[in-house]
Structures are given as C-alpha cells and as structure tokens.
Amino acid sequence: MNDTFYSNFTSQQHERRQFLLPFSIAAAAIIYILTRWITCQVGSRKTYPPGPPGHPIAGNIFQLPIHKPWLYFQELGKTYGPITHLKLGYEEVVVLHKAADAGELLGHRSHNYSLRRPLIYAGKYLTDNNVMVLSCGDRWTSLRAAYHSMFQTREMPRYSLLTELESSKLVLDLLDTPLHEDLTRTIQHFTASVIYAIVYGRRLADGNKDFEEILEIADSFVKDCYPGAHLVDTFPFLDSLPDILALWRKEAYRKRDWQLSFYTRVAEKVRKEMEENTALDCFTTRLFERPDFDSKSIMQATGEMFQAGTDTMASTMLWFFVAMLLYPEALRKAQAELDKVLGSDGTVLPGLHHLKDLPYCVAVMKETFRWMPVVPGGFPHLSDAEDAYKGYTIKAKTVVIPNIWSMHRDEGQYPNSSEFIPERHLHDETPTLSGLTDGHHSFGFGRRICPGRMLASQTIWIAITRIMWACNVDYAKSLEGKLIPIDLNNSTSQILSRPLPFPVKITPRSQTHQNTVRAEWNNLKEAPVFLPPDTDSEEKV
Numbered sequence: 148m149n150d151t152f153y154s155n156f157t158s159q160q161h162e163r164r165q166f167l168l169p170f171s172i173a174a175a176a177i178i179y180i181l182t183r184w185i186t187c188q189v190g191s192r193k194t195y196p197p198g199p200p201g202h203p204i205a206g207n208i209f210q211l212p213i214h215k216p217w218l219y220f221q222e223l224g225k226t227y228g229p230i231t232h233l234k235l236g237y238e239e240v241v242v243l244h245k246a247a248d249a250g251e252l253l254g255h256r257s258h259n260y261s262l263r264r265p266l267i268y269a270g271k272y273l274t275d276n277n278v279m280v281l282s283c284g285d286r287w288t289s290l291r292a293a294y295h296s297m298f299q300t301r302e303m304p305r306y307s308l309l310t311e312l313e314s315s316k317l318v319l320d321l322l323d324t325p326l327h328e329d330l331t332r333t334i335q336h337f338t339a340s341v342i343y344a345i346v347y348g349r350r351l352a353d354g355n356k357d358f359e360e361i362l363e364i365a366d367s368f369v370k371d372c373y374p375g376a377h378l379v380d381t382f383p384f385l386d387s388l389p390d391i392l393a394l395w396r397k398e399a400y401r402k403r404d405w406q407l408s409f410y411t412r413v414a415e416k417v418r419k420e421m422e423e424n425t426a427l428d429c430f431t432t433r434l435f436e437r438p439d440f441d442s443k444s445i446m447q448a449t450g451e452m453f454q455a456g457t458d459t460m461a462s463t464m465l466w467f468f469v470a471m472l473l474y475p476e477a478l479r480k481a482q483a484e485l486d487k488v489l490g491s492d493g494t495v496l497p498g499l500h501h502l503k504d505l506p507y508c509v510a511v512m513k514e515t516f517r518w519m520p521v522v523p524g525g526f527p528h529l530s531d532a533e534d535a536y537k538g539y540t541i542k543a544k545t546v547v548i549p550n551i552w553s554m555h556r557d558e559g560q561y562p563n564s565s566e567f568i569p570e571r572h573l574h575d576e577t578p579t580l581s582g583l584t585d586g587h588h589s590f591g592f593g594r595r596i597c598p599g600r601m602l603a604s605q606t607i608w609i610a611i612t613r614i615m616w617a618c619n620v621d622y623a624k625s626l627e628g629k630l631i632p633i634d635l636n637n638s639t640s641q642i643l644s645r646p647l648p649f650p651v652k653i654t655p656r657s658q659t660h661q662n663t664v665r666a667e668w669n670n671l672k673e674a675p676v677f678l679p680p681d682t683d684s685e686e687k688v
C-alpha cells in the first residue's frame with residue numbers, strides 16, 4: 148500500500164511539476180516584462196529638452212552645419228524653445244539660448260557644469276589637454292591661478308603703458324596709408340604684440356618671424372576644438388584604429404611637435420635671461436618660479452595665451468571697423484564726446500585715465516562685443532552629474548553649449564538686437580575699469596569664464612578710443628568712384644567669427660591729431676617701463 152501510495156504521490160507531483168513549469172516561465176516572463184515596463188514608465192517620467200528628431204546612430208550630426216552653427220542653433224531655439232536637445236553621435240548635447248539659463252546652469256550650478264568634453268584630437272593628441280580643453284582638476288586649478296595672478300583687475304594698471312604704447316603704434320600703422328584692402332594683419336599684429344609682451348617680456352617688433360607662427364597656431368587650435376570638427380571626437384571608437392589607418396593622429400602629432408618647438412624656443416630665451424638676471428617680470432618668469440609647473444606645462448601655458456587671446460581680440464576690433472562703416476553716426480557721437488572732454492584741437496590724446504569721462508566710447512566697445520560676438524556659438528561645457536532644470540532632465544556628461552549669438556539677439560534683453568546701438572549701454576553710473584566687461588556675454592560663463600577678459604577689454608577700449616579720436620573711417624571707393632559696400636554675412640564661420648577682408652579708407656582727423664600720436668609713440672618707446680623690442684628681429688619702426 149505504501150508503495151502504491153508513494154508511486155501515486157510521486158506521479159501527482161510529477162504532473163504538478165509539469166503543469167507548474169510552463170506556468171513559472173510565463174510568470175517570470177510577465178514579471179520581467181512588467182519590471183521593464185515599470186522602469187520605462189519611471190524613466191519616461193524624465194522629460195528631456197525638446198529638439199529635432201535624428202538618426203538612430205548618428206543622431207543629429209548630419210544636420211549640424213560646419214558653417215556658422217550658431218545660426219542653426221538660433222533657429223532650433225525659435226522652433227523648440229530656449230533649451231534644446233541634440234544628439235551628436237553618442238553625445239548628448241543641450242543648447243542654451245537665454246543668458247538667464249546659462250547664468251543659472253553654468254554660473255550658479257557651475258560645480259556641475261564646468262567640465263570640458265574630452266577631446267581626442269585637440270586634447271589627447273594636439274595639446275596634451277591645454278587649459279581650454281582640460282576638465283577641472285589640479286592642473287586646471289594651477290593654470291587658472293596663474294592666469295588670475297596676471298589678469299585680475301588690480302593687475303591691469305601694470306599693462307596701461309604697454310596697451311597705450313601698442314595702441315599708438317597701431318594708430319600710426321593705420322594712418323600710414325589711407326586705403327587698406329585688408330586690416331586683418333595690422334590688427335592681429337597689435338593684439339599679438341600685447342600678448343607677446345605680457346608672456347615673454349618683450350615687444351613683438353615688426354618683421355619678427357614669430358608673428359606668422361603665432362597666427363597659424365591660434366587659427367588651427369580653434370578649428371580643431373569645435374563639435375563635429377573631427378570624426379574621432381564624435382565616434383571615439385575610431386581612436387582604437389592603428390596609426391596606419393588613423394591619419395588624423397599623425398597630423399595632430401605633427402602640429403603638436405611644431406607648436407611645442409615654437410613655445411620652447413621663445414620660453415627658453417626668457418629662462419636664459421632669468422639666469423642672467425635680465426628678464427622682465429612676465430607670465431613666463433612667473434611660471435618658471437612656480438613649483439607646480441614643469442617645463443612642458445610652462446611651454447603649453449604660455450602658448451595657450453596666443454591661442455586664446457590673439458584672434459579673439461583682433462576679430463572684435465575688425466567688427467568695430469565694420470560697425471564704424473555701417474553706423475557712422477556712432478563714430479560721430481564718440482568723436483563729439485572725445486572733443487568735449489579733451490578739446491578738439493587734437494593735442495590731448497585719450498588715455499586709460501580718461502575712461503571714467505568717456506561713457507559713449509565705453510558703450511561703443513560694449514556694443515561691439517554684443518553686436519558681433521566673436522565666439523558666437525560659445526565654448527562647450529560638460530555636465531558632471533544628472534540634473535533637473537525647469538522640468539527637464541539634463542543627463543550626466545551632457546555637452547552644454549551656451550549659444551551666445553541667440554543671447555545677444557534676445558529682443559527682450561536687447562531691443563532691435565541686430566542694430567548697433569551703443570546707447571543701450573549708457574547708464575547713469577560713471578564707467579569703471581572693472582565694469583568694462585559688463586553688458587554682454589562674449590566671455591562665457593561660470594568657473595570657465597575667460598580669464599583674459601579684463602585685459603581684452605582694456606586693450607580693445609584704449610585702441611578703439613584712440614582710433615575714433617585720431618581717425619576718420621570711411622568706405623573705400625571702386626575705380627568707378629562708387630562706395631564699396633560691406634556684407635555682414637561675409638565672415639569666417641567656425642568657432643571664431645571674423646569679417647573677411649574688406650577695403651576701408653582711414654585718414655587722420657587733422658595733422659595735429661597724427662602728430663600727437665607720433666609724439667606719444669616716440670615718448671613711450673624711450674620710457675623705462677617700456678618692454679624692450681625683441682633684439683633678434685629686424686625692427687622697422
């Protein structure tokens with residue numbers, strides 16, 4: 148009986164098991180599907196900023212134009228709202244179109260939005276991660292501290308004589324000939340000279356062969372940084388290709404070696420002068436004195452100043468000339484202010500100490516920065532952790548692009564935003580040196596804000612104020628005697644926006660004005676505080 152009972156029991160069990168098995172599988176499948184569904188539901192409660200639909204793998208990469216991407220971003224803002232989302236390959240990208248949002252995310256929440264997207268081409272291979280592409284960390288902190296020691300507001304008076312000297316030289320160069328087919332080189336020489344003197348303690352005299360190299364280095368770096376510039380930055384798996392297939396790697400190494408050899412050659416001269424006790428206090432001497440910088444970091448940090456400062460300042464000044472042609476009323480008003488404050492006989496040259504008395508000239512400079520920002524698409528930041536903002540989720544490691552162009556064309560903040568209207572910056576308070584950077588967003592945001600902004604503003608202000616004081620700026624005429632018009636769309640189109648060559652007529656307001664500038668140049672080049680010219684070069688002046 149026991150046997151019968153036992154065999155009945157086991158067979159029942161067997162049958163039950165046979166019945167239970169498919170049931171368990173079905174139950175597990177249902178639980179799995181339910182769990183996935185719930186996870187998806189919870190996940191989908193996250194709302195990402197809106198944006199254009201893209202390809203499942205490439206995302207929106209093929210929609211992003213290489214030329215003037217800031218205009219495409221601006222259109223996205225109009226269609227999808229002030230915070231828009233894109234996918235470039237595997238990268239999540241959020242574009243900000245309002246200064247208030249950039250101020251909140253990149254400024255107030257800068258602890259989370261101050262990384263840089265790791266750049267393989269420009270970072271890993273080309274520059275060994277220079278300050279612009281370096282994410283926050285000890286090296287970045289040391290570099291920022293070094294920049295701060297040179298460029299904080301209270302250091303600015305140290306550069307007054309230098310910027311006054313270089314600006315008088317610039318005005319003389321501009322007045323050298325009435326008709327300029329292209330001002331770019333003359334202006335770039337001015338901005339490169341200011342930086343060269345601050346970095347190496349000597350002037351970049353006319354004919355110095357370093358000038359051409361500085362321009363080439365500055366130009367190639369900005370192009371190599373922008374999203375979409377190199378496929379390997381969009382699809383990092385391409386970095387695992389062997390050298391034979393990765394020709395871009397060889398190219399980046401070649402550029403890196405060329406840049407490093409340039410920086411090393413010039414910085415080594417300063418080191419030698421330090422040993423001989425003849426070096427002037429400059430960025431390079433200060434870096435050589437810091438224990439946290441080795442030789443290679445010094446070469447890179449000094450070179451970065453040219454990459455960051457030369458073309459940005461020069462492009463801003465070129466846009467100033469475009470504004471003077473298109474809006475001659477602004478030039479006339481500035482000249483009226485200068486004549487009222489300094490007298491109209493042309494014997495008193497404006498200096499930095501006149502800044503507080505010349506609010507219109509300050510407004511012209513601020514409006515130039517606003518009207519045509521030279522880094523219109525901003526410089527991308529990278530978020531660290533996931534964040535929630537205005538009901539949207541911004542994923543960890545999202546590239547955040549502050550589209551300065553949209554911000555400066557915000558009709559709420561700047562009515563008639565495409566017009567050049569210096570008056571919008573005129574307020575009751577007296578202008579100050581520290582307030583020179585206000586009124587626009589051209590220098591970026593938060594912890595990554597441009598450390599050279601004070602120097603750039605002081606340098607550009609003194610230069611354009613002296614140009615307006617000493618010069619008439621007019622359209623050039625064709626052989627048939629017709630004015631040659633200027634086309635605002637005719638500008639460079641990648642990360643940096645600079646007008647393409649345009650002809651312009653520059654004449655002195657009077658012979659006395661020109662003589663006064665020449666006297667200042669002759670006077671300052673003899674002054675003891677003047678940084679001596681580079682003796683290795685052929686001095687033309």
Ligand code: HEM
Pocket residue numbers: 278279280291294342451452455456457459460463521522525526527528589590591592593594595596597598599600602603
């Ligand atoms: C018209 C002149 C200039 C403009 C419009 C400009 C604009 C900018 C912008 C938009 C950024 C990125 C900010 C961000 O990430 O939010 C930047 C960064 C930087 N700029 Fe400038 N800049 C100018 C001149 C200069 C000068 C003269 C120097 C140095 C002498 C300089 C040094 C730097 C450096 C080192 C960075 C990288 C900062 C970092 O990533 O931590 N810039 N600049």
